[in-house]
Each structure stands twice: as structure tokens, then as C-alpha cells.
Amino acid sequence: MKSFSTRRLTYLAVLTAVALTIFVIEAQLPPLAPIPGIKLGLANVVTVYAVFALGPGQAGLVLLARILLGSLFAGGMTLFYSLAGGLCCYLVTLATWRLLGPRLVWACSMLGAMAHNVGQIAVAVAITRTPAVAAYLPILLVSGIVTGVFTGLCAQFLLSRLPRPGPPGRGGS
Amino acid sequence: MKHTKVWILVTVLLLAVCLAGWLLVLGGRAGSATAQIYQGGQLVRTIDLSQVEQPYSFSVDGPAGGNTIQVEQGRIRVSHAGCPDQVCVQQGWIANGVVPIVCLPNELVIQVGGDEAEGGLDGVSG
Structure with missing residues (x-):
């Protein structure tokens, strides 16, 4: 088990707190459309930022902590949708982030958002046991593409403005 | 820069396909x-x-x-x-x-x- 420096651990904790705060505030906003599953997903700015700034391993930790804590605040069935969507999004990001590189953060985020929608729908079909729910997929994908590009661009600007964090290993200042 | 253009194209295409799917679903069958x-x-x-x-x-x-x-x-x-x-x-x-x-x-x-x-x-x- 690789251990983090205190500095890095704090950095991850702060990122998680920022993501969680954005998530909780966004949950208080009225829904954008009368269709379940459509939202801006601003908390993903932090996730995408973390993948490119810290690598997928530590970004995965931040994402997992945010989903688990976030579902405590949101309650209900949210956990399953978030986990399935988050996992799909994470796997796609894992596969694409190196290929696309820092100039195409937004494209990576868009693909991840689309994977998130597919995961969400898969869980919705499983829970309701009704394949007709898949009819939502094109609608969700449209919203996923738009919001994915938006959050990706946010993360891309963040990456070019913020100084990179220190090395992940032991020690550090 | 070339890659950026390719990906913008891919994005627009994906968006078009999904919008078409959406319309198909909305139009549905009577x-x-x-x-x-x-x-x-x-x-x-x-x-x-x-x-x-x-x-x-x-x-x-x-x-x-x-x-x-x-x-x-x-x-x-x-x-x-x-x-x-x-x-x-x-x-x-x-x-x-x-x-x-x-x-x-x-x-x-x-x-x-x-x-x-x-x-x-x-x-x-x-």
C-alpha cells in the first residue's frame, strides 16, 4: 500500500470537500428539466481536474468518497445510480485520459459523461425491471454531451490556471 | 490543434445522432x-x-x-x-x-x- 504525504492527503481531502459542497448545493437547485437524471454535474469539474492533475488512482479515491458521502446527504436510491454512473465514467476516463491529453480534457469529460448516462440507465432498467426506461437514453445523452463538455472546459481552465500539487510520495514540505 | 478540430467534429456528430434518437423517441409510434x-x-x-x-x-x-x-x-x-x-x-x-x-x-x-x-x-x- 502506497502511503501519501500529509500534504497530498490534505489536498485530496480538500478536493473531496469542494466536490461534496458543489454536489450538495447543486442538489438544492430546482431540476433543469422534468426528466430524472438530467443535471449539470458540476461536482465532476473536481473529478476531471483530479484525473489530470493527480492521475486516475487518486481521482478515483476522491470520486468514491464524494459519491458515498454525497448519497448520505441526498438519501434514497441515489447511491446506486451514482455508483453505477460514476464507475462507468471512471472506466472510460481511465481508458482515454492519456490518449487525449491536456488539450482535450473536455472531450474526455464528454465521453465520461456519456458513459455515466449509460450506467445510470442500466441501473434504472434493472431497478424498475422495465426495458422501456431505456427510451430516456438519447435524451440523457444529449444532456450528458452538453454538460460533459461544459464541466470538461471548466476543468481544463482550472488545470491551466492552478499550480500543480507536489509529488505524491512520502515527505514533502 | 488538429486533434481539437477532429474532436469538435466528433462531438457535433454524437450530438446529432443523439438528437435524432431523441426525436425518434418523441415521435414514437402513434x-x-x-x-x-x-x-x-x-x-x-x-x-x-x-x-x-x-x-x-x-x-x-x-x-x-x-x-x-x-x-x-x-x-x-x-x-x-x-x-x-x-x-x-x-x-x-x-x-x-x-x-x-x-x-x-x-x-x-x-x-x-x-x-x-x-x-x-x-x-x-x-
Whole structure:
């Protein structure tokens, strides 16, 4: 088990707190459309930022902590949708982030958002046991593409403005 | 920079395909106006909406407080839901097409049109 420096651990904790705060505030906003599953997903700015700034391993930790804590605040069935969507999004990001590189953060985020929608729908079909729910997929994908590009661009600007964090290993200042 | 242009193109293409899929779903098939109400994956009620003379409503139990469903000639909606988010209530009336009303907390799905046999939608979405 690789251990983090205190500095890095704090950095991850702060990122998680920022993501969680954005998530909780966004949950208080009225829904954008009368269709379940459509939202801006601003908390993903932090996730995408973390993948490119810290690598997928530590970004995965931040994402997992945010989903688990976030579902405590949101309650209900949210956990399953978030986990399935988050996992799909994470796997796609894992596969694409190196290929696309820092100039195409937004494209990576868009693909991840689309994977998130597919995961969400898969869980919705499983829970309701009704394949007709898949009819939502094109609608969700449209919203996923738009919001994915938006959050990706946010993360891309963040990456070019913020100084990179220190090395992940032991020690550090 | 070249890659950026390629990816902008890919994005626009994906968006176009999904919008086309969306329109396909919205356009749906006019089909018969039969509403099927599922709770927990079980078909609990089938209503031929064209045969409804007087508007009426009824309740369906569910794990999150159940739903009240209102029926009029040719259309159906959820008028009350026991869950906090009320997404199904806000969706309003549906009359035809493929987009169902879904109340996830109550595991309720209302589908209009198509046959009673499953796969009515799969034929459309391929």
C-alpha cells in the first residue's frame, strides 16, 4: 500500500470537500428539466481536474468518497445510480485520459459523461425491471454531451490556471 | 490543434445522432392508446385510454408512499406521488409516444401504446 504525504492527503481531502459542497448545493437547485437524471454535474469539474492533475488512482479515491458521502446527504436510491454512473465514467476516463491529453480534457469529460448516462440507465432498467426506461437514453445523452463538455472546459481552465500539487510520495514540505 | 478540430467534429456528430434518437423517441409510434401500469416490474393495470368516458383516478401502492394516477379520455398522468422529488407529477400528461412516466422511488412505470407483449419499445430503439 502506497502511503501519501500529509500534504497530498490534505489536498485530496480538500478536493473531496469542494466536490461534496458543489454536489450538495447543486442538489438544492430546482431540476433543469422534468426528466430524472438530467443535471449539470458540476461536482465532476473536481473529478476531471483530479484525473489530470493527480492521475486516475487518486481521482478515483476522491470520486468514491464524494459519491458515498454525497448519497448520505441526498438519501434514497441515489447511491446506486451514482455508483453505477460514476464507475462507468471512471472506466472510460481511465481508458482515454492519456490518449487525449491536456488539450482535450473536455472531450474526455464528454465521453465520461456519456458513459455515466449509460450506467445510470442500466441501473434504472434493472431497478424498475422495465426495458422501456431505456427510451430516456438519447435524451440523457444529449444532456450528458452538453454538460460533459461544459464541466470538461471548466476543468481544463482550472488545470491551466492552478499550480500543480507536489509529488505524491512520502515527505514533502 | 488538429486533434481539437477532429474532436469538435466528433462531438457535433454524437450530438446529432443523439438528437435524432431523441426525436425518434418523441415521435414514437402513434399506436393504440393503451396505458399499461407497472409496479415493481409487474403489470398491475391496463387501461384503454380511448374508452375512458369520465375522468377518474386511482391509487397504486409503492415503497415510497405510492402514487395517485389520473385518467382522462386519451391521456393519463400521475397526479400525486408520495416521494419527495415529484418528478413523475411534473412530467404531466402523456397520451402516446414511447416516453413513459417513471417514478423510481415507487418503482412505478406508466407506458402508453404498444402491445401488451414486451418488446414494443425494443422494436423502435433497435
